[in-house]
Amino acid sequence: MLAYEPRHCSMTTERRISRRVWVLYAGYLCALAAMAMVAFERWLIAPPAGSRVAADVVWQHYYPELWSSGLLSEPPAPSDGRFDVLLLGGSVLEQLEPFLRDEFAQATGARARIFGLARAAHTSRDSYNKVRRLAGTPVDLVIVYHGINDVRMNCCPPGTFREDYAHCAWYDSFERRLRRGKLTLTEALQDRVESIALGAPERELLDEGRVLKTPAAFRKNVEAIIRRLREGPRAPEILLATFALALPEGYTRDAFEQRRLGYGDGSYKRCPAELWGHPDAVRAGVAAHNRVIRTLALERTTLFCDLAATLDARTELFVDPCHLTEEGCRIAAGRLARAARPAIQRWLERNSLARTQRTDQAASRGTALPRKSKPIRRTSTGRARDASTGRWHPDRPESGT
Numbered sequence: 568m569l570a571y572e573p574r575h576c577s578m579t580t581e582r583r584i585s586r587r588v589w590v591l592y593a594g595y596l597c598a599l600a601a602m603a604m605v606a607f608e609r610w611l612i613a614p615p616a617g618s619r620v621a622a623d624v625v626w627q628h629y630y631p632e633l634w635s636s637g638l639l640s641e642p643p644a645p646s647d648g649r650f651d652v653l654l655l656g657g658s659v660l661e662q663l664e665p666f667l668r669d670e671f672a673q674a675t676g677a678r679a680r681i682f683g684l685a686r687a688a689h690t691s692r693d694s695y696n697k698v699r700r701l702a703g704t705p706v707d708l709v710i711v712y713h714g715i716n717d718v719r720m721n722c723c724p725p726g727t728f729r730e731d732y733a734h735c736a737w738y739d740s741f742e743r744r745l746r747r748g749k750l751t752l753t754e755a756l757q758d759r760v761e762s763i764a765l766g767a768p769e770r771e772l773l774d775e776g777r778v779l780k781t782p783a784a785f786r787k788n789v790e791a792i793i794r795r796l797r798e799g800p801r802a803p804e805i806l807l808a809t810f811a812l813a814l815p816e817g818y819t820r821d822a823f824e825q826r827r828l829g830y831g832d833g834s835y836k837r838c839p840a841e842l843w844g845h846p847d848a849v850r851a852g853v854a855a856h857n858r859v860i861r862t863l864a865l866e867r868t869t870l871f872c873d874l875a876a877t878l879d880a881r882t883e884l885f886v887d888p889c890h891l892t893e894e895g896c897r898i899a900a901g902r903l904a905r906a907a908r909p910a911i912q913r914w915l916e917r918n919s920l921a922r923t924q925r926t927d928q929a930a931s932r933g934t935a936l937p938r939k940s941k942p943i944r945r946t947s948t949g950r951a952r953d954a955s956t957g958r959w960h961p962d963r964p965e966s967g968t
Contacts, residue, residue: 625750626700629741630684630693633700638682645705645801650679650914652907653803655694655792656712659810659889660685662835666900667710674904674911682706688766690716691788692732696741698792703799708910710903711792712874714810714860715889717785718843718852722768722776730784767842776844782855789859793867804910806870808903809857811878813885818846829882831892838887849888872906874899 626633634640643651652671654660664683671679684697691713723734732738744750768776789807796803815828822828823839830837840846857875864871877898878884884895891899 622745622748625741625744625748628750629737630697630700632684632686633697636682636684638684638701638704642704643680643682643706648678648918650675650708650911651706652679652681653706653709654681654683654685654712655697655709656685657689657716658685658687658835659715659891660710660712661687662890663712663896663900663903666896667903670900670904671907671911674908675914685712688716688719690720690732691785691792692717692738695788695791695795698795701795703801705799705801706803707914708804708806708907709792709796710806710808710907711789712808712810713785713789714853714856715812715843715849717781717788717856718776718849719768720781720784721779721848721852722772722844724772725775728780730787732784768844773841773845773848776848777851779848779852779855781852782859785856786859786863789863790867793863793869804870804907804913805867806872806903806907806910807860807864808872808906809860809875810853810889811874811885811891811899812850812853812888813879813882814840814846814850814888815882818888823887830885830887831883831895833886833890833892833895835886835890838890840888843888870906870910872903874902877902 638653643649650671652667654664654667661683664681664685668679668681671681684694686693691711694711694713720728720732720735727734731742733742793805796805813830818828818840820839820841823830823837840849843849844852861871861873863869878891878895881895884892884898886892
């Protein structure tokens with residue numbers, strides 16, 4: 568009699584073999600992924616140190632807007648007949664960009680082009696860094712609007728503050744990697760994991776922020792921006808604006824959250840003052856930075872717009888201490904555009920002069936510039952008159968109209 572052999576034994580063996588195959592297969596895939604990551608790191612993210620490609624990888628990691636704005640990917644040309652405007656600032660100027668686009672389009676006959684480099688949380692140091700990379704890229708007007716984000720840099724442990732803001736991990740890592748000339752994939756992923764960005768200060772450092780350390784650094788950054796912009800062969804007009812702040816004396820976090828401070832409504836996410844520091848420190852810091860802006864506008868003979876004087880007393884135009892309602896954006900953009908009128912007028916005069924010079928050159932060569940055709944008017948007898956010159960064209964056929 569044959570002994571009975573249960574089938575579950577063979578099934579168990581098959582499952583063990585199947586599991587081993589899957590484990591080996593998974594290990595194989597992990598090995599391939601690791602090899603791909605190393606190859607990607609060595610050949611794409613970390614090109615030869617010191618090369619322009621390597622340095623641009625660092626720039627693109629920290630300041631991708633240099634390319635996404637079109638400023639470096641499709642740089643402007645001085646002779647393209649466009650009024651090119653560069654925006655340097657934080658989230659408020661970024662919020663104003665579409666409104667400024669409309670204002671300048673109207674002022675220039677739809678020939679304005681806006682390059683928005685303003686980004687949330689960016690300080691005057693970030694704008695200086697961006698100008699460093701632009702290296703004389705030609706634009707007609709640069710609007711600089713900073714004040715509140717630099718206040719956050721005061722919130723640091725005693726004795727650690729640095730005027731280049733390298734006590735903040737964002738700036739420290741940027742400068743180190745730029746000096747080294749490369750950025751590895753591991754470092755890029757590490758930045759993501761550690762959230763190395765410009766966030767709210769730690770609560771225990773808010774009191775340290777009451778001691779203002781940024782005004783001198785702020786001045787150096789803005790001065791460096793002006794100096795860099797004026798180094799090129801085609802120095803742009805520069806418009807400095809004071810920073811508008813709506814922070815009532817009775818401000819508390821609870822009052823802000825409960826909407827008891829008179830702020831208006833808007834689509835922008837509301838931010839409490841504590842995002843930048845203690846409310847008293849924010850007031851003092853922005854006031855100090857605005858004094859720097861007023862002084863530099865006089866000393867460096869830049870265009871100037873006192874947005875603080877225009878908006879500070881009108882809390883209903885703000886959704887929080889600095890971001891604006893739609894009406895506030897329209898008012899601010901209108902004031903900035905009016906302050907930029909001298910730059911627009913000089914640009915129009917340059918374009919008119921350039922057109923005249925091209926016409927004279929064409930005339931000296933016996934050629935003519937293309938002209939927009941003028942309508943031909945006909946009388947009841949069929950004779951044609953040129954609307955621009957008033958001359959008669961008796962021999963012109965009817966089909967010429």
